[in-house]
Amino acid sequence: MKRERIYLCLAHMSGREQDFIKEAFDTNWVVPMGPNVNGFEKDLEEFVNRVENGECRMQNSSSCTPNSQLTKRVVGLSAGTAAVHLALLACGVGPGDEVLVQTFTFCASSHPITYCGATPVFIDSEKDSWNMDPDLLEEAIKDRLAKTGRKPKAIIPVALYGMPYQAGRIMEIADRYGIPVIEDAAEGLGSRFDGQVLGTFGRYGVLSFNGNKMITTSGGGALICPDEASAKEVLYFATQAREAYPYYQHSDIGYNYRMSNICAGIGRGQMTVLDEHIAHHRHVQALYRELLKDVEGVALHENPSPRYDSNFWLCTATLDPGLHVRGQEKAYAETLRGAVGGAAGVVHAAAAPTTDCQPNANVEALRMALDADNIEARPLWKPMHRQPVYSDAPAYVNGVSESLFAVGICLPAGPYVTDDDVRYIVDTIKDAIG
Numbered sequence: 001m002k003r004e005r006i007y008l009c010l011a012h013m014s015g016r017e018q019d020f021i022k023e024a025f026d027t028n029w030v031v032p033m034g035p036n037v038n039g040f041e042k043d044l045e046e047f048v049n050r051v052e053n054g055e056c057r058m059q060n061s062s063s064c065t066p067n068s069q070l071t072k073r074v075v076g077l078s079a080g081t082a083a084v085h086l087a088l089l090a091c092g093v094g095p096g097d098e099v100l101v102q103t104f105t106f107c108a109s110s111h112p113i114t115y116c117g118a119t120p121v122f123i124d125s126e127k128d129s130w131n132m133d134p135d136l137l138e139e140a141i142k143d144r145l146a147k148t149g150r151k152p153k154a155i156i157p158v159a160l161y162g163m164p165y166q167a168g169r170i171m172e173i174a175d176r177y178g179i180p181v182i183e184d185a186a187e188g189l190g191s192r193f194d195g196q197v198l199g200t201f202g203r204y205g206v207l208s209f210n211g212n213k214m215i216t217t218s219g220g221g222a223l224i225c226p227d228e229a230s231a232k233e234v235l236y237f238a239t240q241a242r243e244a245y246p247y248y249q250h251s252d253i254g255y256n257y258r259m260s261n262i263c264a265g266i267g268r269g270q271m272t273v274l275d276e277h278i279a280h281h282r283h284v285q286a287l288y289r290e291l292l293k294d295v296e297g298v299a300l301h302e303n304p305s306p307r308y309d310s311n312f313w314l315c316t317a318t319l320d321p322g323l324h325v326r327g328q329e330k331a332y333a334e335t336l337r338g339a340v341g342g343a344a345g346v347v348h349a350a351a352a353p354t355t356d357c358q359p360n361a362n363v364e365a366l367r368m369a370l371d372a373d374n375i376e377a378r379p380l381w382k383p384m385h386r387q388p389v390y391s392d393a394p395a396y397v398n399g400v401s402e403s404l405f406a407v408g409i410c411l412p413a414g415p416y417v418t419d420d421d422v423r424y425i426v427d428t429i430k431d432a433i434g
């Protein structure tokens with residue numbers, strides 16, 4: 001029997017989305033503001049402000065209330081990328097500035113730095129969490145101070161695949177040098193460190209609701225802000241920086257980044273299944289754990305300690321370089337013409353079958369073996385300091401992200417992935433290495 005294709009993470013509707021969208025049409029709120037945007041922001045605020053176990057910490061903001069309820073505000077935007085951009089502007093990032101950003105990430109963490117005319121300075125990862133190495137972060141701050149005489153304007157750690165970074169240590173270092181933190185929690189909605197939701201530690205927190213994220217609004221994002229005043233300022237820049245005159249009056253350059261009321265309707269429906277989605281991703285991770293535990297040469301990436309509580313947006317694994325995968329001799333034989341996984345907008349054909357920094361042949365062979373059995377898998381994200389577009393950017397590296405990129409693979413984890421699918425995926429892996 002031919003199986004349906006198993007995707008990395010497919011959007012899954014609750015059924016409530018269309019009620020909220022219908023209401024938007026019925027009340028003629030088909031614009032980038034309105035009741036769904038307000039409602040979605042309220043739902044998100046309730047979600048991110050919930051602290052699970054007592055204490056919490058935040059940067060440059062009033063401390064938490066005694067019952068451990070944070071007081072963050074959330075602004076709905078057109079994309080997570082827009083949220084990164086507006087957070088940088090709110091931190092005063094401009095031409096000639098430097099911003100420290102995790103190199104092991106998707107390009108949307110760093111591209112907005114260049115939109116501001118600033119320079120990204122890439123920071124490598126630590127082995128345990130795969131995210132920003134706090135020691136390297138501090139070394140970079142000291143070295144930039146010595147070399148440029150100026151402090152970097154912001155720090156962007158990233159919850160890659162949902163895994164938390166060492167939020168405690170990163171905040172401690174950032175506070176010591178007085179540098180604001182913008183947490184890129186686009187992949188980490190609902191992940192926690194010490195019981196506190198990612199995106200609420202730093203001055204700003206970025207969320208994404210793109211089609212393949214933990215929840216979706218088709219496309220969309222949000223910025224978690226420290227207080228009402230900063231949320232208002234972000235809203236101002238997200239709506240073309242308009243002033244309170246009867247005519248259009250502008251003292252600043254603004255952006256058209258506000259979330260649409262239709263998209264927010266999808267988001268309100270999605271909020272009713274967010275906890276369920278997260279629980280499902282964790283369940284899928286637990287099943288991979290059980291089924292892969294005796295498979296030699298394949299290691300599942302796990303929470304490094306009980307302080308970390310990943311949403312396991314994607315389940316990831318590394319392959320021992322010595323592990324033989326069927327067909328690896330023929331990996332990279334052909335130049336790809338389209339996107340792996342059919343992502344939209346990949347219209348530039350690859351110039352050559354290989355680059356000077358790519359996953360090992362056994363990883364590509366496993367990806368192809370899974371693909372042949374109708375399972376979507378994908379290499380880990382290629383570190384930004386190895387991307388041609390960033391060849392001139394300063395980087396503080398220890399080899400961790402580059403070696404993970406060589407050996408790692410992302411496995412399907414979304415709401416549509418059943419227990420039976422996980423067994424089928426693991427059987428396919430065993431078959432390919434057998």
Ligand SMILES: *Cc1c(COP(=O)(O)O)cnc(C)c1O
Nearest residue numbers: 079080081106108109186208210
């Ligand atoms: C998806 C993503 C973003 C950007 O979100 P969009 O909504 O797609 O613009 C930012 N950072 C990371 C790490 C992401 O994975």
